[in-house]
Amino acid sequence: MSGLKLFRTDTTIGGMTEVMPHLAEVEADVQGLVEAHMETLLGVRFLASEYCTGPIHGGRIDSLGLDENGSPVIVEFKRGVDAGAIHQGLFYMAWLMDHRREFEHLVRDQLGATAA
Secondary structure, eight states, X not given: OOSOOEEEEETTTTEEEEEOOOOXXXXXXXXXXXXXXXXXXXXXXXXXXXXXXXXXXXXXXXEXXXXXXXOEEEEOOOSSOOTHHHHHHHHHXXXXXXXXXXXXXXXXXXXXXXXX
């Protein structure tokens, strides 16, 4: 794990306790937690989970959201280090650019016409 440390304040003893990091057993555990709290954690309104890019592209966007500027946000979860994640993100970005209307329909369905 990285050198970044996380601490919890402990009011009973007036100090701090280090939170020990650990890997999630499965990627979906982290995905579900982030999606449930996406607005709090990232400032992003959640739109869809495992969003299918269709039979031609054959991909699934782990989590799709909308930021405060109305721009799409793609969150891709990886349990380990994966150099292909950047290529995957670029593929999804290209897909979104080619399927703008589909994304606008998703936003309208999930968040209403004003957001779309």
